[in-house]
Amino acid sequence: MQIGELARSTGVKIETIRYYEREQLLPVPQRTDGNYRLYSPRDVEQLRFICYCRSLDMSLEEVRLLIGVLDTPSGSCLTVNALLDEKIAEVDARVNELHKLQDQLRQLRGFCQQPDEVKTCGILMELNRSAGIDKAQI
Amino acid sequence: MQIGELARSTGVKIETIRYYEREQLLPVPQRTDGNYRLYSPRDVEQLRFICYCRSLDMSLEEVRLLIGVLDTPSGSCLTVNALLDEKIAEVDARVNELHKLQDQLRQLRGFCQQPDEVKTCGILMELNRSAGIDKAQI
DNA sequence: CCTTGACCCTGAAGCCACTTCAGGCTTTTC
DNA sequence: GAAAAGCCTGAAGTGGCTTCAGGGTCAAGG
Numbered sequence: 001m002q003i004g005e006l007a008r009s010t011g012v013k014i015e016t017i018r019y020y021e022r023e024q025l026l027p028v029p030q031r032t033d034g035n036y037r038l039y040s041p042r043d044v045e046q047l048r049f050i051c052y053c054r055s056l057d058m059s060l061e062e063v064r065l066l067i068g069v070l071d072t073p074s075g076s077c078l079t080v081n082a083l084l085d086e087k088i089a090e091v092d093a094r095v096n097e098l099h100k101l102q103d104q105l106r107q108l109r110g111f112c113q114q115p116d117e118v119k120t121c122g123i124l125m126e127l128n129r130s131a132g133i134d135k136a137q138i
Numbered sequence: 139m140q141i142g143e144l145a146r147s148t149g150v151k152i153e154t155i156r157y158y159e160r161e162q163l164l165p166v167p168q169r170t171d172g173n174y175r176l177y178s179p180r181d182v183e184q185l186r187f188i189c190y191c192r193s194l195d196m197s198l199e200e201v202r203l204l205i206g207v208l209d210t211p212s213g214s215c216l217t218v219n220a221l222l223d224e225k226i227a228e229v230d231a232r233v234n235e236l237h238k239l240q241d242q243l244r245q246l247r248g249f250c251q252q253p254d255e256v257k258t259c260g261i262l263m264e265l266n267r268s269a270g271i272d273k274a275q276i
Numbered sequence: 277c278c279t280t281g282a283c284c285c286t287g288a289a290g291c292c293a294c295t296t297c298a299g300g301c302t303t304t305t306c
Numbered sequence: 307g308a309a310a311a312g313c314c315t316g317a318a319g320t321g322g323c324t325t326c327a328g329g330g331t332c333a334a335g336g
Binding site: 049052053056057066069070072073074075076077078080081084085087088091094095098099101104105106108109112115116117119121123127128130 | 225
């Protein structure tokens with residue numbers, strides 16, 4: 001199949017597929033006489049694997065690592081476990097950060113219920129005040 | 139004060155300060171005879187304002203917008219309210235996404251409690267299954 | 277046979293928010 | 307007078323793509 005069909009059947013943009021090839025996440029495909037890329041069902045699977053890993057917030061570097069591990073079936077999967085543990089910790093930390101951010105944003109939003117003039121807008125006043133308080137505290 | 143002192147008193151790296159200047163988030167500073175940048179207390183405040191906005195996950199473009207609004211005190215703060223509402227919605231959406239991701243990652247992690255061989259590792263098998271691959275068959 | 281349009285190719289640049297690097301100038305301190 | 311600390315510029319690198327410019331290939335229709 002050509003790149004367009006691969007793109008349609010995985011939902012990945014053509015440019016992204018070519019990018020993954022450059023980044024060595026997909027093998028170099030065969031070519032037609034007209035220099036078109038030719039893919040096999042195996043390539044569809046590999047691309048799906050990449051997408052699924054990406055949907056789990058893994059970096060391309062991490063996906064590359066996983067693909068490498070998969071290619072040595074007799075090795076140990078220790079690195080996979082470590083990778084996942086790290087991911088989980090990262091996501092937990094990010095969620096905590098975002099929860100704090102939610103509180104801050106909602107509180108800030110409460111300072112201006114209806115449109116004011118800029119000079120009396122509670123949000124802008126609070127933004128300035130908070131920036132100044134950080135100054136006093138640090 | 140020179141750029142080094144501004145950096146120390148705000149915790150912002152020198153390179154980032156110069157970057158903010160290029161990006162027109164900080165005004166073009168005066169210079170000494172030796173071509174060193176000279177900053178005023180006003181600049182410290184503006185840089186702190188930028189940092190605080192960044193800590194609220196605003197883009198530099200959004201900070202630029204806020205600075206612009208602040209510079210016209212008699213204008214309306216409608217755009218500020220809209221900006222915050224949008225931010226809040228964004229963060230809420232991201233938190234929801236990450237919660238789902240947490241579940242997925244923890245579930246996946248459960249598939250391999252102790253180090254296996256790659257070919258029997260539950261995590262890798264599940265990753266493949268979810269993506270629609272079964273490398274064991276290849 | 278020719279053209280149109282869909283499809284494909286490459287390499288380079290753009291995005292964001294910085295960071296890093298290479299190479300050089302200024303000022304202070306010993 | 308020489309080293310060290312501080313500053314300068316412009317360019318390139320980061321990640322994960324996307325977009326762009328300027329082409330080549332191929333099947334169908336006139």
